[in-house]
Amino acid sequence: MTTPADEHPTILVVDDERLNRAALAELLGQEYRVLLAKDGPSALAHAQREAQQLLLILLDVSMPGMSGYEVLRALRADERTAGIAVIFITGQSDDAAEEYGLSLGAADYVSKPVRPAIVRVRVRNQIHLAQQKRTLERLAQIDGLTGLANRRHFDDMLDRAHRRSRRTGSPLGLALIDIDHFKQYNDRYGHIQGDEALKAVARTLQAHARRPDDLAARFGGEEFALLVPGDEGLLQRMEDFRLAVLAQAIEHADSSTGPALTVSCGLVVAQHLEHLNTTDLLQKADSLLYTAKSQGRNRTSVWLQS
Numbered sequence: 001m002t003t004p005a006d007e008h009p010t011i012l013v014v015d016d017e018r019l020n021r022a023a024l025a026e027l028l029g030q031e032y033r034v035l036l037a038k039d040g041p042s043a044l045a046h047a048q049r050e051a052q053q054l055l056l057i058l059l060d061v062s063m064p065g066m067s068g069y070e071v072l073r074a075l076r077a078d079e080r081t082a083g084i085a086v087i088f089i090t091g092q093s094d095d096a097a098e099e100y101g102l103s104l105g106a107a108d109y110v111s112k113p114v115r116p117a118i119v120r121v122r123v124r125n126q127i128h129l130a131q132q133k134r135t136l137e138r139l140a141q142i143d144g145l146t147g148l149a150n151r152r153h154f155d156d157m158l159d160r161a162h163r164r165s166r167r168t169g170s171p172l173g174l175a176l177i178d179i180d181h182f183k184q185y186n187d188r189y190g191h192i193q194g195d196e197a198l199k200a201v202a203r204t205l206q207a208h209a210r211r212p213d214d215l216a217a218r219f220g221g222e223e224f225a226l227l228v229p230g231d232e233g234l235l236q237r238m239e240d241f242r243l244a245v246l247a248q249a250i251e252h253a254d255s256s257t258g259p260a261l262t263v264s265c266g267l268v269v270a271q272h273l274e275h276l277n278t279t280d281l282l283q284k285a286d287s288l289l290y291t292a293k294s295q296g297r298n299r300t301s302v303w304l305q306s
């Protein structure tokens with residue numbers, strides 16, 4: 001599995017001395033994309049903007065204004081930048097300073113004047129570790145069977161989207177989706193074929209999660225979820241998705257709903273989230289899903305908050 005950070009590992013060099021920045025850029029520029037910052041505030045701005053690509057920061061300790069220690073503390077306090085590895089570069093060579101830097105969470109420590117070969121190896125080691133960490137983080141968010149986001153990741157993203165919508169007043173769309181008569185499907189065609197049907201529905205759902213902030217997830221068993229910050233056309237999209245599953249014509253001879261595999265959906269679009277927490281939203285979507293099931297399945301039940 002590759003991520004943007006694997007293809008373009010990015011390093012940020014932060015040093016108030018132009019010559020030091022230039023030397024490190026030259027040393028590392030062949031292997032990495034190197035960004036430069038001359039002080040703490042611009043380092044933080046770079047880190048926030050490039051958090052997806054940025055794997056490592058080489059951080060000078062002594063800088064006017066904001067010290068490297070303060071920069072590291074600010075990085076750790078922001079969830080977007082908290083996981084970025086930092087190597088301190090410093091002219092101070094006493095043990096206490098080194099111990100202090102490492103205790104703040106720096107991955108490594110390099111003394112000035114820098115020895116190029118040593119810096120190159122230390123950087124390579126940290127980049128390797130950072131890439132492994134990102135891969136594990138990605139794997140921990142993915143459902144192994146379908147490749148969609150798993151329940152844990154979905155819960156995190158729902159939480160985040162809910163906070164954002166509360167703050168901005170923008171709508172939040174949430175759909176829960178359940179395959180109809182899936183027990184009978186497994187009973188007739190077997191569990192392996194059942195897994196293939198789950199994967200087919202997952203692919204169709206993913207194809208309908210088009211915008212960068214949309215999230216298609218496996219909610220559990222034969223249930224899926226779609227999270228859509230904003231509400232642009234969500235109802236239409238759910239209907240398109242439901243009909244696309246039907247159009248795949250996956251034979252389901254034991255379904256009382258029809259000859260092909262179908263899904264039922266419960267859809268909520270909420271805007272005033274002061275009195276609706278994430279559990280309320282999920283419960284609402286779940287009860288709408290139940291309504292869709294009890295009204296005959298292969299349909300979408302909707303609640304649009306006005």
Ligand SMILES: Nc1nc2c(ncn2[C@@H]2O[C@H](COP(=O)(O)OP(=O)(O)OP(=O)(O)O)[C@@H](O)[C@H]2O)c(=O)[nH]1
Nearest residue numbers: 178179180181182183184186191192194195221222
């Ligand atoms: N093949 C396969 N089946 C699964 C998986 N996870 C859950 N299931 C099956 O999904 C079925 C869910 O059955 P029920 O909850 O009774 O629901 P249903 O038969 O779809 O009935 P309705 O929801 O009322 O239409 C069970 O038979 C589970 O074994 C999985 O990963 N693979």
